[in-house]
Amino acid sequence: MYRYDNYDRQMQQDRIAQFRDQTRRFLAGELENAQFLPLRLQNGLYVQRLAPMLRVAVPYGCLSTAQLRKLAHIARHYDKGYAHFSTRQNVQFNWPKLPEVPDILAELAEVEMHANQTSGNCIRNTTTDQFAGVSPQEIEDSRPWCEIIRQWSTFHPEFAHLPRKFKIAVCGTEDDQAATQVHDIGLYIVKNFTGDLGFQVLVGGGLGRTPVIGQIIREFLPWQHLLSYLDAILRIYNQEGRRDNKYKARIKILVKELGIDAFREKVEAEWEFSKDGPATLTEAEFLRCKKFFTDPAYAALPDEDAAVSEKLRSDIRFNNWLERNVRGHKKSGYRIVTLCLKATGAAPGDLSAEQMDFVADLADGYSFNELRVSHEQNLVLTDVKLSDLPALYDALQKEHLATPYTGLLNDMICCPGGDFCSLANAKSIPIAEAIQRRFDDFAVQKNIGEITLNISGCMNACGHHHVGNIGVLGVDKKGEEFYQVALGGSSDRQTALGKVLGPSFAQDEMPDVVDKILQVYLQRREGNERFIDTYNRIGIEPFQEHVYAKAD
Amino acid sequence: MPKLIDTLGHLAENPWALLPKDATLEAVQQTPDKLVLVPGKLWQEQKAALLSTGKTFGVWLDSNETVSLLSDEDLDTLPLIALNFPTFMDGRSYSTAGVLRQQLGYTGEIRAIGDVLRDQLFFLKRCGFSSFDLKDTVKLEDAQKALTDFTTTYAATVEEPTPLFRRRA
Numbered sequence: 143m144y145r146y147d148n149y150d151r152q153m154q155q156d157r158i159a160q161f162r163d164q165t166r167r168f169l170a171g172e173l174e175n176a177q178f179l180p181l182r183l184q185n186g187l188y189v190q191r192l193a194p195m196l197r198v199a200v201p202y203g204c205l206s207t208a209q210l211r212k213l214a215h216i217a218r219h220y221d222k223g224y225a226h227f228s229t230r231q232n233v234q235f236n237w238p239k240l241p242e243v244p245d246i247l248a249e250l251a252e253v254e255m256h257a258n259q260t261s262g263n264c265i266r267n268t269t270t271d272q273f274a275g276v277s278p279q280e281i282e283d284s285r286p287w288c289e290i291i292r293q294w295s296t297f298h299p300e301f302a303h304l305p306r307k308f309k310i311a312v313c314g315t316e317d318d319q320a321a322t323q324v325h326d327i328g329l330y331i332v333k334n335f336t337g338d339l340g341f342q343v344l345v346g347g348g349l350g351r352t353p354v355i356g357q358i359i360r361e362f363l364p365w366q367h368l369l370s371y372l373d374a375i376l377r378i379y380n381q382e383g384r385r386d387n388k389y390k391a392r393i394k395i396l397v398k399e400l401g402i403d404a405f406r407e408k409v410e411a412e413w414e415f416s417k418d419g420p421a422t423l424t425e426a427e428f429l430r431c432k433k434f435f436t437d438p439a440y441a442a443l444p445d446e447d448a449a450v451s452e453k454l455r456s457d458i459r460f461n462n463w464l465e466r467n468v469r470g471h472k473k474s475g476y477r478i479v480t481l482c483l484k485a486t487g488a489a490p491g492d493l494s495a496e497q498m499d500f501v502a503d504l505a506d507g508y509s510f511n512e513l514r515v516s517h518e519q520n521l522v523l524t525d526v527k528l529s530d531l532p533a534l535y536d537a538l539q540k541e542h543l544a545t546p547y548t549g550l551l552n553d554m555i556c557c558p559g560g561d562f563c564s565l566a567n568a569k570s571i572p573i574a575e576a577i578q579r580r581f582d583d584f585a586v587q588k589n590i591g592e593i594t595l596n597i598s599g600c601m602n603a604c605g606h607h608h609v610g611n612i613g614v615l616g617v618d619k620k621g622e623e624f625y626q627v628a629l630g631g632s633s634d635r636q637t638a639l640g641k642v643l644g645p646s647f648a649q650d651e652m653p654d655v656v657d658k659i660l661q662v663y664l665q666r667r668e669g670n671e672r673f674i675d676t677y678n679r680i681g682i683e684p685f686q687e688h689v690y691a692k693a694d
Numbered sequence: 695m696p697k698l699i700d701t702l703g704h705l706a707e708n709p710w711a712l713l714p715k716d717a718t719l720e721a722v723q724q725t726p727d728k729l730v731l732v733p734g735k736l737w738q739e740q741k742a743a744l745l746s747t748g749k750t751f752g753v754w755l756d757s758n759e760t761v762s763l764l765s766d767e768d769l770d771t772l773p774l775i776a777l778n779f780p781t782f783m784d785g786r787s788y789s790t791a792g793v794l795r796q797q798l799g800y801t802g803e804i805r806a807i808g809d810v811l812r813d814q815l816f817f818l819k820r821c822g823f824s825s826f827d828l829k830d831t832v833k834l835e836d837a838q839k840a841l842t843d844f845t846t847t848y849a850a851t852v853e854e855p856t857p858l859f860r861r862r863a
Contacts, residue, residue, distance in 0.1 A: 149846065149858060156844045164813060180783055181813055263783070293848040293858070299817035300792055300851070303785025369849070369857070380789045381760070415797045420857060421850040427859040 143204055143512060144289045144434045146254045153297065154251045157258060161185045162244035169241060184264055184302065186257025187243055188564075195562070196235045196243060197260040198250060199267045202274070202288035202312075203231035203515040207502040210513065212253040214498035220246050225498070227483065227491040229555055229606055230309075231269050231515045232260055236562055258296055263304045265295035265376070270312045271319040272516035275435055276524045278472045282331045282339060284314035286431040287368070290423065294369050301376050305383035306391035308376070309348075321517060321633035323347050324609060326393045327375060328356045329368075340364045345375060345405070346397030349603035353639045354394040357402040359409065365428065367413075370421040374413035378405070438510040438525055443475025447529045460535050462584050463546040468531065475528050479509075481521040481538065482545045482553055486578040489571045490556040491519030500541050508534050517606075518555055520548065550587040551595055551660075552578045555606050559599030559616065560623070566599035568616025568623035573597055573652050580653040590660055593673040596631070609633035611674045612659060613640040614652070625652055629659065629685055630677045641682050644690055658689045697828045698805075701819050703838030708827070710752055710774065712807065719743055731776055734763035754778055754807060757786040761793055769800050777823070779808035788821045795822035795852040815840040822852030 146154070164181045167173040173181075188195045198213070213233055217225045220242055226234040238246060250256055259266055268291045270284040271277065291310060295301070301308070311325040322328035328344035341363045347356025363371055379393045382400075397405045454461050469478040481501065484490050493501070501521060505513045508530050509523035516522055526534060538544040547553045554577070557563065559570030574597055581587060596610025607613035613628040625647050628640030647655050660673075662685050667676045677685075698708040711727035719740050722730055731752040732744065744751060752774030755763060764772070775794060777787035787806070794800040805825040806818050812832050819841055828837055850857040 147862065149862060152845050153847070160813075160843045177782070177811060177813070263785075290859075295849075297817075297844065297847050298849045299820035299847060300788045300849075301785070302817055303783050303788070303814075373849075377789050377792065381786055385784060385786075419850070420855050420860060424860065430859075430862075 143206055144201070144254075144285075144431070150254070150293075151251075154254075154256055154258075157185075157256070157297070158244060158247045158251060161247060165240065165244055180262050180303070182240075182243075183262035184259050185243070185247065186260040187238075187240070188261060193237045194240055194243070196238045196246060196257060197228070198233045198235070198255060198257045199260050200231050200233055200255075200515050201292050202268055202270045202285060203272050203517075204285065205513050205515060206253070207505045207511045207513070209253045209255055210498050210502040210505070212249060212255065214495040214502070216246055216249060217495040217498065224492055224494045226489070226558060227493065227515050227519050227521065229491075229517050229519060229557070229604060230260075230267060231272075231517055232267055233515070234558070236558075261307070263306050263308075264302050265298065265304075265308045265310065268292055268295070268310045268312060269320055269325075269517060271315050272514040272520075272522050273319060273469070273478055273524070274314060275437075276471055276473075276476075276478055277315050278470050279316040280314055280472065281316065281333065282314045283432075283435055284312040284331060285435045286428065287312050287314075287329070287331065287365075289431050289434070290368070290427070291372070294372065298376075300373075301380060304376070304380055305385045306388065306393075308379070308393065310372075316635075318633070318635045318637075319516070321606065321609060321637070323356045323637035324349050324353070324606075324633060325356065327372065332362065334362050338364060341368060343371065346394040346402070348392050348394045349606060349608050350392065351389050351601045351603075352392075352394065353603070353608040354398065355637050355639065356394075357397065359402065359406050366423045367417060368423055370416040370419060371409075371413055373416055373421060374409045377412055378408045382408075437473075438512075440473050440476065440525070441527070443527065443529070445474040445528070447475075447531075450528055450531055453532045459539075459544075459546070460532065462588075463535055463538075463544050464531065465588075466546045466550060467544070467548045471525070473525075477526050477528055477531060479523040479526045479531070479534065480516070480548045481523070481543050482548045483520050483543075484547055484553050484578070485542045485545045486552065486582045487575060488542075489558070489561075490554060490574055493521075497541055497543065500537075501543070504534060504537055518553060520553070546584060547587055549592050551581050551590050551593050551656075552587060554578070554595040554597060555610065556597040557599050557605035559597075559605075563599060563604075565602055566616060567601075567618040568599050568625065569649075570597045570599040570605060570614075570616055573614060573616075573625060573649060576649075576653050577656050580657065590664070591672055594632070595656070606633065607631070608639045609637065610640060611677070612656065617646055619646070623649060625649065627655060627659075627689075629682055630674070632674055643682065644686055655689055659685055662688045697832070697834055697837070698825055699828065699834070699837060700825050701823075701841065703841050705834070706825060712754070712776075715756065722749070723747055731774065734759050737768075738763045752776060752803075752805075755787075755790060756780070757784045757790075761790065761798060769794075769798050772802055774803045774805060775800065776805040776807045776827075779806060779810055779814075782809045782811050782814050788817065791818075791822040792852060812836045812840045816843040820847060820851045820853045 168178040186197045311322045313322040314331040324347045330342040343360040344356030345359040514522040556574040560566035595612045597614040598605035598607040599616040609631040627643045631640030754776035
């Protein structure tokens with residue numbers, strides 16, 4: 143994991159002192175609300191429906207147990223005893239008090255965490271695959287690159303007042319777990335024919351009101367040029383992105399209006415000036431960052447374990463959990479374990495302070511003191527010994543953290559919605575819960591198989607509804623909450639945007655609607671087809687016919 | 695009282711008369727001031743006539759205008775280019791300053807005008823601005839403090855072209 147040096151520490155202390163003074167001036171009436179707004183946003187602080195909300199960055203999803211315990215402490219002492227893990231791999235506190243926020247930031251800095259640029263019109267937390275560094279399908283570990291981008295983007299003076307927010311994702315695996323193509327910039331780590339490392343650069347992706355899949359602006363960018371090329375893209379966007387209408391201000395609109403070829407020409411012309419200049423990355427800097435992400439002290443272990451095999455035979459629940467929540471590891475004798483934070487009745491992604499402490503203890507005991515946050519709002523223990531799985535499972539069971547639904551229907555992505563968020567048109571957590579209750583049975587879930595169901599409470603699409611196999615969007619119809627359903631979205635290497643099924647539904651209809659959609663799939667699927675495969679083969683019409691069929 | 699400060703936070707004299715965006719040649723001829731800061735469009739359209747008044751000129755660009763309003767000769771001779779912030783949240787002029795310094799090699803004074811507030815000063819300085827025409831509401835002592843809000847920054851910038859990764863001890 144990356145560790146701060148004196149420069150990192152000093153800059154973070156500078157930032158806290160700056161925000162402490164800004165908060166003091168605001169509370170003393172010396173700073174107008176409109177002037178304080180972007181300052182607090184760029185320090186993670188929203189004003190929400192009921193209270194402020196503080197969004198803390200978990201850089202590219204990597205978390206140490208000391209950091210998780212600090213989050214638990216903050217939840218306990220400054221909040222209401224819980225926190226929410228978000229689709230941006232961040233953590234959100236829903237009840238902080240404004241005068242205490244500088245103190246919270248100071249506490250975070252003690253464990254090398256921050257809330258820099260987690261909102262506002264600036265470059266946000268860079269995200270990546272939650273299995274980076276341990277996935278057997280990996281081309282190259284994305285974490286050093288994410289850290290390089292984190293540092294470049296942190297307090298970048300030219301890009302603190304962009305037309306709109308700006309999100310970068312990096313993917314170093316074959317199977318994209320980072321929704322890379324729906325980011326303002328998506329970076330796929332690639333090797334060219336001579337084995338040199340670089341990036342395929344996508345630009346102009348994004349969800350929100352106008353969902354767009356990113357387009358390739360450069361097939362191969364040698365890694366040395368990463369930062370100067372990012373500078374060039376951002377400068378063109380900063381100068382030419384629309385500022386007259388916030389719904390048309392994201393880079394995706396600029397790229398669409400200009401066309402990718404014209405946009406590319408501008409970027410390349412801009413890049414000519416900075417290419418090979420001082421922003422060119424050095425081997426030394428790459429190696430400096432890489433050495434923070436070396437393998438932990440793995441033991442040499444066989445890839446089988448008699449006790450695990452025995453428990454698999456005798457304990458069906460353990461079997462289910464292992465089947466869904468445990469993945470193969472690059473290292474023999476190790477496994478990757480997902481803690482699916484989707485227990486029915488709990489808000490997706492929420493964790494209590496006690497659970498956080500508990501998970502930290504488990505990560506200390508079983509996974510080299512580290513864990514990850516996934517954009518599916520789950521936690522991941524990346525380095526668990528195969529032989530430790532039974533003990534880990536028993537422990538997780540006790541805290542209701544062994545929900546065996548990873549990658550299945552009930553592992554849904556769901557934004558906090560109208561229960562918390564002031565932007566939302568509709569609630570989303572109760573919809574998730576109603577659907578989860580209807581299908582809360584492992585045999586049913588397993589029969590349906592791999593599927594993604596994503597719920598957003600408004601057009602801003604924090605719940606990634608456009609890229610869910612089933613996407614649910616809360617809409618406001620004359621003051622009443624309704625839900626629009628789309629099918630066929632996906633956020634992997636074959637990213638696709640869902641297609642709207644038809645007229646929207648009332649809240650209490652939603653479990654039935656999902657049920658009807660699944661009936662069509664189960665009747666029509668061939669062989670081992672996943673939901674998305676069947677959908678892609680048969681199209682949306684059969685689903686429309688069945689869902690909207692008049693009862694006899 | 696409007697206040698002009700430099701990158702060290704020192705108060706500076708401001709002998710420049712700032713003319714509004716719709717200013718005409720006649721307005722320039724009528725102004726008693728010797729040093730006149732004219733809008734970019736007027737400069738581009740009336741440069742010869744303006745110069746024949748015998749006054750000294752600086753040019754200001756609005757946030758939606760680019761350096762294309764200036765010629766190579768302008769960049770060699772203009773003592774002052776001012777960049778406007780219609781609102782402090784409009785960040786275009788940060789990039790314009792970068793283009794002037796890094797691509798066009800402009801070495802004269804770049805001044806921030808308009809909605810210039812305390813909390814943006816450090817970043818403005820980092821992007822190559824050399825003077826700041828502060829809004830009336832900004833306290834001088836606050837502004838002076840703000841110029842040193844951070845000890846350094848990570849990215850390569852105009853003020854410190856060497857990024858931190860090349861400077862780390």
